Amino acid sequence: MKNATIIDVRTVEEFEIEHAHGSINIPYVEVPERLAEIKLLSKPIIICCETGNESKQVAAYLNYNGIECTNGGCWYELENTKKEEMRTLDENFWNERYENNETGWDLGAPSPPISAYIDTLENKELKILIPGCGNAHEAEYLLERGFANVTLVDISKEAVMRQQQRFQGKAIQIIHADFFAHNGQYDLMLEQTFFCAINPSLRENYVKHTAEILKPNGKLVGLLFNCEFGKEGPPFGGEKSEYERLFSPYFNIQQMEPAANSVKPRLGNELFIELTKK
Structure with a gap:
């Protein structure tokens, strides 16, 4: 699976100063007119902003319009805490775990x-x-x-x-x-x-x-x-x-x-x- 698509809904100016690694910028005010573009983005989609308020509104709006997404909250928290979590869904990560027998979750029998x-x-x-x-x-x-x-x-x-x-x-x-x-x-x-x-x-x-x-x-x-x-x-x-x-x-x-x-x-x-x- 590809990493999540992270949409930062802050202004262009705020985004240019600093943003979460790998995120794209679609300013809050432009979201309604860019719905068709957003529908084509790779899933899952995570929305972030400065405080978490606008991202919550955008996530609700997109879900209402049939675009599944998740509110990721503050962009800097997403950057600091979500990056490692996202890569855990990468196929290479799990292949390495099996190849190296790092399968501590495995009970060796049915639960x-x-x-x-x-x-x-x-x-x-x-x-x-x-x-x-x-x-x-x-x-x-x-x-x-x-x-x-x-x-x-x-x-x-x-x-x-x-x-x-x-x-x-x-x-x-x-x-x-x-x-x-x-x-x-x-x-x-x-x-x-x-x-x-x-x-x-x-x-x-x-x-x-x-x-x-x-x-x-x-x-x-x-x-x-x-x-x-x-x-x-x-x-x-x-x-x-x-x-x-x-x-x-x-x-x-x-x-x-x-x-x-x-x-x-x-x-x-x-x-x-x-x-x-x-």
Whole structure:
């Protein structure tokens, strides 16, 4: 995935003095007349300004006009805190992590809360998506239990190649792609350490895109970290009230509670979620 397009809506004069690395300038007053141009920009789009007020207004205006974007707030905070986060979505970054075996998030087995949920499913024909699949332990668990319509997506070519070898000849679809560009219609999406790996400024886009690719009454099920890590991510943490605010416009929240059966190192720091598309 390409880095986000950052639009700085300050005046030309302010932009010329100093601006966030890689940003483009579309002054606040010019935004309405440049909608067609903005629609052609690479996604995701992040809006910034001097104080965060104008960027908030512009982000709301663009979303109202069908252009998905996120308010990035103050340009200098974006410069200082978002640059590193953005590159975490770069394919090269994740390829290097797999090539160097820097996969500390990987449990080496299916996550117990997710495997326990899978055990409750009776319909083996459910269309299931696992984004940011990594080493795909949950996918193996699904196949062993007879699920016939499993799709894996990962931005890392290295991760995808490994799973293609591992699941060769198995009834599973493995796609090398950016989740945000992936289209399809699914009954169930499983979340396991993907949400925590993306740039937090993309979380609203994650929620919207998940709702788009789920069928009516489709479900998002999995785990979210209920803690902050106190260091530069990924992983990026969060907490329940933030997740409720993000997901509730698009999903009915069946469950969002501390997982009782997390692996020991994560016990007390994971929320099990079961969300149904509105």
